[in-house]
Amino acid sequence: MPKDNLNQDNIEISRRKMMGLVVGVINLGLIGAIVGPMVGFAAAPLGNKRKSRWVELMDESRIKPGEVKEVNYSLLVVDGYHEVEQKFTVFLRRSEEDVICIDPACTHLGCRVDYHADQHKFICPCHGGVFDDEGTNKSGPPPKPLERHPVKIEAGKIWISREV
Amino acid sequence: MSQKTYKPKDAPTLSPEVKVDEPREAVSSEERLQIERPSLRDWMDLRLGWYGFVRKNLDEPMPAGVGWWQTLGNLLMTLLVFQFITGFALAMYYSPSPDSAHASVKHLTYEVGLGSFIRGLHSWGSTVIVIAVVLHMLRVFFWGSYKKPRELTWVVGVIIFQVILGFSFTGYLLPWDQKAYWATVVGTRIAATIPVVGHALLVFIRGGEEVGALTLTRFYSFHVMLLPASLILFTFLHLYLVRRHHIAGPVTPAKGAPVPFYPNQLFKDAIVLLFGVGLLIYLAVALPPGLEAIADPTGTDFSPRPEWYFLGLYELLKVMPSGWEVVATVIIPTGITIGMFALPWLDRSKSRHPAKRQWIIMSGFAAILLIGLMTLKGILETPPEHKKSEATLAGSSDIPKAEATQLESLGE
């Protein structure tokens, strides 16, 4: 008899343990069922790839060698749930040989740099980053040169390519 | 009840001589159950147990020496309730889309009756909360109140502090004006300075490569759903822990017996509320919130600056040499945060007295001094005059506009 009782208890305990375990597993499943899709949903933009597009900016004749020019243009881009005409700025710099296109986003934390023609420098208003007129970082926090966009000149027109 | 199984060693108790209002219930709940026609009050109390709960909290013993410094928690609670209510009201008029966010804020500020006041309460509220939370943390720090058994009260407090910073970071973007846009461009870029995963994190936070429509909806959803829900949860946990462990007395016990929370401490709390909330209302009326021009990714006549309590970080970024920005953006802030979480375990001294834990007090002072001076520097430094050089402008005034229709897509 006592032996039987003991067994009863053991069965009872393992039954309790088993049920507890099942409850735990179900709960983990529930958490996974909501957290998993949730993370995937929130992180969906990570899967979007950008494509580069060529944009016609202006007549080649409008920029002279040695000049740096700020050019604004707008593009129809997809911004989340809607298409918007977004404005962009780039700086074109023409030397004797070629034209380069410099992006104004500071390579430190992304403020928009300004060109100071008198000093031939790009200066960032945020933390004082300074770049020369080719976009090479000279002083302040920026870790690398300003980004450049590919340029082509076709039939007297300047085109640049950018990712959107 | 928990009181039976747990009682901190230094728990203050009211001595029998202390006068408290007599419990209203002369009869036990058992007896009241039998009353044929209970009053509404008895009927409710029997079901809610509310009076017992209120009574217990009003009678909460306050050790001698507890006073004005302990009113800040209550002020914070009240300010949080104000934030919830004004936030709820603002959400009635706000629209989280780049097309309409700026216009909706403009409308609610300048056209809706009391709009400027409600928005003022909400935006000044965030500032007053940050000040009050910092004072509250400093008082807990110098009193050493985070020591055993109140470690988790402190840890939950640090979480609350992070949540509050999250609120101000996400809320700052919502008006979608120049200030909002550029502070967010720079603020989110901080994530990109983290090695390896930085870029992915940036895209995750922004909801895309650039700050745009999806950044706004993302920030909005954090600001009005996730952060409030977490704040409520952690605030209740905090208050539960505060009551469970009771308020710690002064570092060197003051003479005198503990007194009940009501009326002495509650009175002090009310006075502080009067001044705290009074200040808030004054600020909202005297310095109504502004709105700058709508966010413009091409605008140059603007020098981005974050909310004043992030200015310390902003200044730190200026002094970091090139290539070291990750120190200012990630290592120092993360280090300070980890230090805050770990404080109860870093500070091993048994005694709460500042003289007995000098190096902790010293590091605390150093951190406060660093953050304080950097913030002050940021506040004092007028934004550098950010003029466009006329020469460049003249050349580019005839802006060519590449028509979207002219584009040819070449792919990668």
Ligand code: HEM
């Ligand atoms: C909005 C946020 C907060 C609210 C509503 C709040 C509320 C309170 C209240 C009502 C008290 C008791 C009265 C007092 O000492 O003032 C308290 C105590 C305490 N708080 Fe907070 N608090 C907040 C944030 C924080 C933060 C950010 C920390 C630390 C990082 C913190 C750490 C503590 C600790 C350790 C105590 C116990 C003090 C003692 O026992 O003497 N709290 N809090």
Ligand code: FES
């Ligand atoms: S963003 Fe340009 S220097 Fe920091």
